[in-house]
Amino acid sequence: MNLYHNLAALLGQRIEQGLYLPGQRLPSVRTLSMEHGVSLSTVQQAYRVLEDQGLAVPRPKSGYFVASGWRQMPLPRTCRPAQRPVEVGQWDLLLKQMRSTPRADVQYLGGGTPDIGAPTLKPLFSALTRISRRHDPAMLRYDNIQGLSDLRQQVVRLLVDSDCQLHPDEIVITTGCHEALSTAVRTLCKPGEIVAVESPGFHGIMQTLNGAGVQAVEIPVDPITGISLEALELALEQWPIKAILVTPTCNNPLGFNMPEERKRKLLRLAQRFDVAVIEDDIYGDLAYGYPRPRSIKSMDQEGRVLLCSSFSKTLAPGLRVGWIAPGRYLEQVLHMKYIGTGATSTQPQMALAEFIAAGHYHPHLRRVRSQYKRNLERVSGWLSHYLPTSAGISQPQGGFLLWIELAEEIDALRLNEHLGSRGYEFAVGNIFSAAGKYRNCLRLNYALLQGNTMESAIKALGHELKDASLA
Amino acid sequence: MNLYHNLAALLGQRIEQGLYLPGQRLPSVRTLSMEHGVSLSTVQQAYRVLEDQGLAVPRPKSGYFVASGWRQMPLPRTCRPAQRPVEVGQWDLLLKQMRSTPRADVQYLGGGTPDIGAPTLKPLFSALTRISRRHDPAMLRYDNIQGLSDLRQQVVRLLVDSDCQLHPDEIVITTGCHEALSTAVRTLCKPGEIVAVESPGFHGIMQTLNGAGVQAVEIPVDPITGISLEALELALEQWPIKAILVTPTCNNPLGFNMPEERKRKLLRLAQRFDVAVIEDDIYGDLAYGYPRPRSIKSMDQEGRVLLCSSFSKTLAPGLRVGWIAPGRYLEQVLHMKYIGTGATSTQPQMALAEFIAAGHYHPHLRRVRSQYKRNLERVSGWLSHYLPTSAGISQPQGGFLLWIELAEEIDALRLNEHLGSRGYEFAVGNIFSAAGKYRNCLRLNYALLQGNTMESAIKALGHELKDASLA
Numbered sequence A, B: 001m002n003l004y005h006n007l008a009a010l011l012g013q014r015i016e017q018g019l020y021l022p023g024q025r026l027p028s029v030r031t032l033s034m035e036h037g038v039s040l041s042t043v044q045q046a047y048r049v050l051e052d053q054g055l056a057v058p059r060p061k062s063g064y065f066v067a068s069g070w071r072q073m074p075l076p077r078t079c080r081p082a083q084r085p086v087e088v089g090q091w092d093l094l095l096k097q098m099r100s101t102p103r104a105d106v107q108y109l110g111g112g113t114p115d116i117g118a119p120t121l122k123p124l125f126s127a128l129t130r131i132s133r134r135h136d137p138a139m140l141r142y143d144n145i146q147g148l149s150d151l152r153q154q155v156v157r158l159l160v161d162s163d164c165q166l167h168p169d170e171i172v173i174t175t176g177c178h179e180a181l182s183t184a185v186r187t188l189c190k191p192g193e194i195v196a197v198e199s200p201g202f203h204g205i206m207q208t209l210n211g212a213g214v215q216a217v218e219i220p221v222d223p224i225t226g227i228s229l230e231a232l233e234l235a236l237e238q239w240p241i242k243a244i245l246v247t248p249t250c251n252n253p254l255g256f257n258m259p260e261e262r263k264r265k266l267l268r269l270a271q272r273f274d275v276a277v278i279e280d281d282i283y284g285d286l287a288y289g290y291p292r293p294r295s296i297k298s299m300d301q302e303g304r305v306l307l308c309s310s311f312s313k314t315l316a317p318g319l320r321v322g323w324i325a326p327g328r329y330l331e332q333v334l335h336m337k338y339i340g341t342g343a344t345s346t347q348p349q350m351a352l353a354e355f356i357a358a359g360h361y362h363p364h365l366r367r368v369r370s371q372y373k374r375n376l377e378r379v380s381g382w383l384s385h386y387l388p389t390s391a392g393i394s395q396p397q398g399g400f401l402l403w404i405e406l407a408e409e410i411d412a413l414r415l416n417e418h419l420g421s422r423g424y425e426f427a428v429g430n431i432f433s434a435a436g437k438y439r440n441c442l443r444l445n446y447a448l449l450q451g452n453t454m455e456s457a458i459k460a461l462g463h464e465l466k467d468a469s470l471a
């Protein structure tokens, strides 16, 4: 740890201990420089770290302030799921939810869609238009089974941000991250075999295991540091686990970034027990801090890690373009890809390759990342204002998803129905568990605040929570 | 059978018996009308039947002629594959083929791509352009898991051509027919279970079984009437078969249309043994005859048939839009679809919905159908001219694929390598069998003749076949 990290840690502690209150002004750069005998630029760097952690916010010309709302509320508790392999349930619930026709009078605030209205996406529409207009027959042909070579080259360039050095031939383009994940699971596991997953974890991951006939061992997750390596080790000792499936960067639903050292330890565990790692990095590029965290894949020398990702969260999900970097499993993955979809739609791939090559990816990222971070700030404020203090709230380090843990006795499904009649809906917690845990939790998408919709929704949530009939 | 059918059958027999030779003029309409005491229009209808069967061709102002080339060559033999469940092989070969970078100096004539350069596809480019240009955010959003409602409505309208009456909610849009097929297989079968398939059969189907860990019983196929119902019945008696997977209309690779009565019998067999039917109808709308043949699905009252199809052969494969009408298996199919790809790319679905709604589908079909039929005519002529008379040639009733069976001792793989050095390549037969049969067979795509490329390729094939070293 260097000087500015030390200083940031110290200030962070003071904020957390309540020495500086939310909204309060923090000591000036000059004061701290004198107090700690460090340079002005060291203090500035320390403040930038606090900013990245969401603890401090700069206000032009007036210095740094404690982020309002932040850290006032407790974190969600680390759950202790039953650590034995179970079949994944909850499909009925999820299907019902997905098939219900959207009601015009209900705002769904629980989805996984990013801000697709950002002006920085305009060049993407232009690329799509350009390609269609030039009547390029390539867009009507079967694409190469591995995916458009131009796009794989661009993906490889983007992967450098997470310290991954890959060759375009090590990438397979997929129809979204969904296909990357199911391809990885089906490559590694036969029905009846076991995969270790984070709990809570993305419902698509849970259902992928279910659909492949694979059992899940749910491993508890710390809301700040990610999957419990101790619990994971225990599970690896106890069960013939085939793969570890994690979303270690900007996790869905908890938003944590697993510290680099813990990522490294996870990889070492995988080596020791000789199991594969499926790393879902779909939100990784949306980390609020700079540079973005390294992926586990970047530490992998043996081709043990299958990196799964897509443009669904960074750009737009409707394109259905993702990828997998399957390491030593390339040939089996190609087989699964071939039978799964044959190839991925060509035109979206062409448009993405042009969009990235023309340098439009990073400006868009910068824009939405700071938008999401700003939104989080405000949403945290509303949550702390309207929700009972017993509610636990996650502290996302990236992305646009927030996890709310309510009092044990609350049934989020019923709560959501009540909210529906007020015009709002969230995602309910139990689809984030193989065994249907987290019935008292909700997930919220803060990519867009939609005028005062978001505040009203959180207010409505607060009102409902005062209603005892929910328990 | 009515009058004109009787007359057509009689004339057909005479052509087949060699009473009228290829290229020869057939009796005039007036002559036949007098000879058989039927009306002029009955004779004209009979000639239209012969035309649909590819036996007769009209020449403006000079009447009907025997199709040149046609029927001179023997049919491929009905193969007798070992009728026990086997694991599907041939993936290595197929993968090698798919990954090899296309050589600029070699024309690949074995693929499955239709004519995507037809001017009747222009409105599709326009639709794609229009949608991109209006910056419709819908195209960037996650589509409904079941697929775009507008498109499902259009699909249901098109299905009426094959006598299918379905509701849009009975359709699930997929990423190509590949996803429809793998979804169907995974819905119906667990690893180790057994599916009955046509032999020869589309390699994608074979690999789908392999990838799902499912075993294949290869059932022999008659090159004119399709799957042997006798052999199928025997297999159903002998093995715990879960599903019958067939391509009964414009079959790939043989091009037959299974007669309606045999389709009905197949369905009755499925009922008797209580197994599901997966019907791949991807080429069905390309049948040369009018109206197009009914699908097995259209005869199904119980939701036993899962109809799989796509726009890959009728319009363009690069769109990657297909569908499945899964009957009683809808919920499980949605599950498999969800984990497979989440949703299908939105913009291609929107463009297709607009293209079909604006009435562009049938004009395109009419155009390519008659082009393919015309090409077949010419290709048959070249084959009969350049190939040894021992070669068996299929008689496609639709689509754009032709199956060539060479002398038993020919190794098509080596033959293809030799051809490669002359600048041409076909698809080799053994990928069309689970057990690697048909080593002496080739498949040819005649969607485009490409100037004199096709004739030169067939000429080169003929030359190679005179070279004894291939055996």
Ligand SMILES: Cc1ncc(COP(=O)(O)O)c(C=O)c1O
Pocket (backbone or CB within 6 Å): A112, A175, A176, A177, A178, A179, A202, A204, A247, A252, A280, A282, A309, A310, A311, A312, A317, A321, A322, B341, B342
């Ligand atoms: C963690 C995670 N992985 C994968 C996916 C699926 O991504 P895609 O839309 O690219 O299939 C999501 C989408 O919600 C997700 O949150």
Ligand SMILES: Cc1ncc(COP(=O)(O)O)c(C=O)c1O
Pocket (backbone or CB within 6 Å): A341, A342, B112, B175, B176, B177, B178, B179, B202, B204, B247, B252, B280, B282, B309, B310, B311, B312, B317, B321, B322
């Ligand atoms: C019989 C058959 N079924 C399915 C497919 C795959 O179709 P799609 O490209 O729509 O996935 C093909 C393509 O060659 C085919 O010939």
